[in-house]
Amino acid sequence: VGIFKRGENKKIYEYDPDTKTNMSKELQENITKIKSALQNCDDIVYREFKVGGVDGTKAFLFYVDGLADKNLIDDFVITPIMITSRIVKPDYKDVLSRLAEATKDSGMTVGDFKENNIVEDTIGAILSGDCALIIEGYENAIIIATKFWPARGITEPATETVVRGSRDGFTETMRMNTALVRRRIRDPRFKIKQKQIGKRSKTDVAIMYIEDIADNCILEELYKRLDSINIDAILDSGYIEQFIEENTYSPFPQMQTTERPDVVAAAIYEGRVGILVDNSPFALIIPTTLAAFFQSPEDYFSRTILSTFVRAIRLIAGLISVLAPAMYIAITSFNPGIIPTKLALNIAATREGVPFPAFIEAIVMEITFELLREAGVRLPRAIGSTIGIVGGLVIGQSAVSANIVSPIMVIVVAITAISSFAIPNYEVSAAFRLIRFTLMIAAAIYGLYGIVLVGMAVLMYMANIKSFNVPYLSPLTPFNRGDMKDLIYRAPWKLMKNRPLHYGPNDKRRQS
Amino acid sequence: MIKNKDKSNFLKRLQISLLIVTVIFSTGCWDKIEIDERAFVLAIAVDMAEGNIKSESSSLSGEEFSGKIDKKDYIKSTFFMPIPSKLISGSVDAFATEESEGINMQSAIQSLSMKFSRKMFFGQTTIILIGESLIKNEKAFREFVDFLEREPDMGREAKIAILEGKLADLKNIKPKFEKVFAAYAGGVFKNANKTSSALELPINEFLAELRGNNGKTVIPVVSVESGNLKMDKLALVNEFKFKNYLETKYMRPLNIITGNLTETTMVVPYSGNKLTFKTRGCDTKIQLVSDKDHLKYKITAKIEGDIDNYLFNMDMSDTTQLKNAQNKIRDFVENELKKTISHFQNDIGSDYLMLEEHTKKHNYSTYEKYKSYWDEEFKKASFVYDINIHIRRLGGVKR
Numbered sequence: 001v002g003i004f005k006r007g008e009n010k011k012i013y014e015y016d017p018d019t020k021t022n023m024s025k026e027l028q029e030n031i032t033k034i035k036s037a038l039q040n041c042d043d044i045v046y047r048e049f050k051v052g053g054v055d056g057t058k059a060f061l062f063y064v065d066g067l068a069d070k071n072l073i074d075d076f077v078i079t080p081i082m083i084t085s086r087i088v089k090p091d092y093k094d095v096l097s098r099l100a101e102a103t104k105d106s107g108m109t110v111g112d113f114k115e116n117n118i119v120e121d122t123i124g125a126i127l128s129g130d131c132a133l134i135i136e137g138y139e140n141a142i143i144i145a146t147k148f149w150p151a152r153g154i155t156e157p158a159t160e161t162v163v164r165g166s167r168d169g170f171t172e173t174m175r176m177n178t179a180l181v182r183r184r185i186r187d188p189r190f191k192i193k194q195k196q197i198g199k200r201s202k203t204d205v206a207i208m209y210i211e212d213i214a215d216n217c218i219l220e221e222l223y224k225r226l227d228s229i230n231i232d233a234i235l236d237s238g239y240i241e242q243f244i245e246e247n248t249y250s251p252f253p254q255m256q257t258t259e260r261p262d263v264v265a266a267a268i269y270e271g272r273v274g275i276l277v278d279n280s281p282f283a284l285i286i287p288t289t290l291a292a293f294f295q296s297p298e299d300y301f302s303r304t305i306l307s308t309f310v311r312a313i314r315l316i317a318g319l320i321s322v323l324a325p326a327m328y329i330a331i332t333s334f335n336p337g338i339i340p341t342k343l344a345l346n347i348a349a350t351r352e353g354v355p356f357p358a359f360i361e362a363i364v365m366e367i368t369f370e371l372l373r374e375a376g377v378r379l380p381r382a383i384g385s386t387i388g389i390v391g392g393l394v395i396g397q398s399a400v401s402a403n404i405v406s407p408i409m410v411i412v413v414a415i416t417a418i419s420s421f422a423i424p425n426y427e428v429s430a431a432f433r434l435i436r437f438t439l440m441i442a443a444a445i446y447g448l449y450g451i452v453l454v455g456m457a458v459l460m461y462m463a464n465i466k467s468f469n470v471p472y473l474s475p476l477t478p479f480n481r482g483d484m485k486d487l488i489y490r491a492p493w494k495l496m497k498n499r500p501l502h503y504g505p506n507d508k509r510r511q512s
Numbered sequence: 513m514i515k516n517k518d519k520s521n522f523l524k525r526l527q528i529s530l531l532i533v534t535v536i537f538s539t540g541c542w543d544k545i546e547i548d549e550r551a552f553v554l555a556i557a558v559d560m561a562e563g564n565i566k567s568e569s570s571s572l573s574g575e576e577f578s579g580k581i582d583k584k585d586y587i588k589s590t591f592f593m594p595i596p597s598k599l600i601s602g603s604v605d606a607f608a609t610e611e612s613e614g615i616n617m618q619s620a621i622q623s624l625s626m627k628f629s630r631k632m633f634f635g636q637t638t639i640i641l642i643g644e645s646l647i648k649n650e651k652a653f654r655e656f657v658d659f660l661e662r663e664p665d666m667g668r669e670a671k672i673a674i675l676e677g678k679l680a681d682l683k684n685i686k687p688k689f690e691k692v693f694a695a696y697a698g699g700v701f702k703n704a705n706k707t708s709s710a711l712e713l714p715i716n717e718f719l720a721e722l723r724g725n726n727g728k729t730v731i732p733v734v735s736v737e738s739g740n741l742k743m744d745k746l747a748l749v750n751e752f753k754f755k756n757y758l759e760t761k762y763m764r765p766l767n768i769i770t771g772n773l774t775e776t777t778m779v780v781p782y783s784g785n786k787l788t789f790k791t792r793g794c795d796t797k798i799q800l801v802s803d804k805d806h807l808k809y810k811i812t813a814k815i816e817g818d819i820d821n822y823l824f825n826m827d828m829s830d831t832t833q834l835k836n837a838q839n840k841i842r843d844f845v846e847n848e849l850k851k852t853i854s855h856f857q858n859d860i861g862s863d864y865l866m867l868e869e870h871t872k873k874h875n876y877s878t879y880e881k882y883k884s885y886w887d888e889e890f891k892k893a894s895f896v897y898d899i900n901i902h903i904r905r906l907g908g909v910k911r
Contacts, residue, residue: 332546333544333546333547334543334545335635336547336552336633337633337635337636337665337667341552341636341694341695344547344552344636345552345599345600348552349599351546352548352596354548357544357546358546358547444541444544445540445541446539447539447544
């Protein structure tokens with residue numbers, strides 16, 4: 001009962017992101033509200049000063065140390081307001097009476113500011129790196145864009161390197177990333193819509209599309225799904241991806257992720273939608289198909305015949321990475337009749353003395369390889385090469401000479417590994433990894449029949465799932481003849497007059 | 513009403529799911545035999561057994577319970593199996609030759625399996641040799657064909673031939689270039705096929721001919737001659753009964769008629785010299801011209817090839833000379849065909865030219881008319897020939 005009686009301890013303001021509290025004309029009241037919300041935040045800088053001399057009007061500045069540009073605030077906000085305002089003539093008193101207007105119009109020499117009369121929004125702006133200026137007798141806070149923090153420079157993307165093509169990749173700063181895309185699309189119809197998602201993190205999310213190309217249904221669906229996210233923090237685009245995808249338990253990625261601004265720009269020109277999330281160098285592209293994961297930006301820069309050849313190689317790599325160990329198991333344990341006699345005898349000879357059945361042998365080797373891969377990813381680069389030596393020489397060579405695995409098994413695992421690296425997208429190659437293990441189990445139980453069975457199930461599943469209502473296997477199923485120009489065969493640019501139609505672009509022609 | 517519909521839907525689903533489940537359990541890891549636990553049988557040779565039958569073979573054949581089996585009914589088979597590890601390491605004795613007897617193939621395999629650490633596997637079998645006395649024993653031959661049809665692993669591309677002589681002769685063969693007998697025999701078969709001195713007969717074709725074409729099959733014959741395998745004869749089999757041997761000279765014309773001619777060399781007399789014509793390919797069409805009174809066929813053959821040597825003064829760029837040569841070869845081929853057909857009509861008296869199968873496919877009503885006494889009709893049939901010889905002059909030198 002006593003709790004309710006402690007009137008003197010009652011806070012005049014309690015921060016709640018969902019309420020909207022109006023600012024007041026009383027400077028002290030505003031300051032108290034903001035300070036009470038930001039108490040114990042020692043990285044906040046409070047600066048109280050007077051405009052034009054000791055008897056001038058009181059003003060107050062808030063910003064976060066480290067997120068705001070101190071030099072800009074000192075030189076272009078505080079200096080003009082404190083010092084330069086003293087030389088305003090002819091009527092100094094008159095200026096004081098309309099100080100806020102005078103400050104905005106002729107005081108501060110900064111380009112980007114806006115006004116705000118909600119306390120919660122002002123606090124949000126301060127925490128995102130802007131500087132809030134509050135002036136005695138003026139009920140709006142002036143939010144000055146002073147975001148500046150030490151950021152990683154633009155470097156070549158680590159996961160999607162190309163031989164020919166631009167070398168710039170996204171960074172953790174969203175504004176830099178949108179600039180990289182905007183540089184490639186100088187069209188007023190290219191829109192960047194920003195949202196803040198995350199009740200506490202207030203992460204900026206940018207949705208990028210070209211208004212008259214992108215399909216409105218996809219946009220509407222995207223907004224609907226983004227609005228339904230109700231989480232306190234978004235730390236990476238991976239969070240958004242998992243919230244807005246259709247099939248949560250699918251091994252297949254239903255959104256393309258990329259670190260490359262040229263890939264995002266190309267997708268936007270195809271009528272797709274790009275999503276950038278602050279603090280994440282990975283952009284999301286929706287909708288997507290399986291075929292998109294087998295394409296590299298380079299395919300469009302190099303010559304038609306070469307690109308087609310490389311795409312065919314990638315497709316073969318995909319098949320090998322899924323099938324090779326399973327085929328090895330099926331052939332050695334069930335169906336040795338289907339391979340050439342000499343090969344069969346070769347395998348039989350090399351397997352003599354190996355203590356495990358082919359399935360155990362394959363599983364052991366595949367798991368060893370997965371361990372090597374996982375260890376290699378986490379290790380510092382300097383030690384990374386050691387893993388190669390340990391894995392390749394020690395495990396591979398010694399396991400064979402100790403007669404624990406057959407040399408052909410080592411070859412199979414090596415070819416599988418190389419093939420899985422030839423798939424341009426990491427996530428789809430990870431999905432293939434899972435299917436590979438499933439197929440291996442099926443092959444161990446049913447032989448070739450099992451491979452066919454599971455293979456068909458996977459195909460049926462893939463034909464069934466959708467990414468933002470675009471079937472995953474399009475343009476193969478549903479079949480679209482026009483889009484065959486950019487599947488495995490990459491037609492010359494002169495002939496690709498239409499955008500890919502399975503993404504449903506509003507404006508179908510890209511060459512008139 | 514609705515309930516009934518639901519029930520039938522449920523039953524339909526149940527049936528389908530049961531079907532799927534049954535299929536899944538029709539095979540499984542219990543069928544698994546690792547590749548190093550199998551004995552690859554690369555070649556099989558079978559003949560009727562001679563002399564004493566081993567006691568375990570006779571007990572496996574069930575003699576004690578079902579009564580004495582005539583010794584003559586036993587078959588003897590030889591299995592040629594490589595030893596993979598020795599083969600890879602380059603050992604001399606890289607293949608094992610195992611013999612076994614039994615009342616049929618299955619019991620022969622079983623009595624051998626009793627002494628074996630590995631499971632015999634026929635999926636890589638490439639050569640099947642049938643002994644002379646087995647092919648002449650209709651019952652045993654039928655049983656052997658039944659084995660070929662039923663063995664699920666049996667490679668469908670394995671080549672079949674008849675072995676003239678005894679099984680024991682095979683032991684004298686010492687392949688010069690190959691380590692394994694099957695590889696050697698396979699090579700001999702392939703070469704014989706290329707030179708049209710014999711033909712390669714895969715199991716698939718063999719079975720198809722036995723079942724279709726009224727059971728008339730032409731099977732190549734091999735013999736062992738001073739440590740080598742020789743393939744130079746054909747055997748004619750009619751409804752599982754051995755009929756006759758066919759000399760090699762009839763092989764080429766037979767290949768022209770059946771459209772199987774590939775590469776062969778004809779030596780044609782030409783203005784006092786010998787002209788060597790090497791065929792590169794042949795396109796044969798057979799047409800039934802009429803079936804009034806008797807059957808009349810037209811054989812159209814287009815044969816293309818090179819002149820292999822012309823040491824004598826022949827100018828290849830001279831079209832008249834070229835035409836003369838072509839005419840000579842045409843006459844030669846026509847003569848060969850005539851003699852072969854008359855050999856089949858008069859000496860053998862049975863249609864091994866696949867005409868019956870051809871007529872059945874293309875002129876069914878005619879076939880229907882004569883099918884009960886086809887061979888008699890075949891003997892009376894007449895033939896017209898339209899032979900086209902084309903000499904290629906690619907790379908010819910004008911002297």
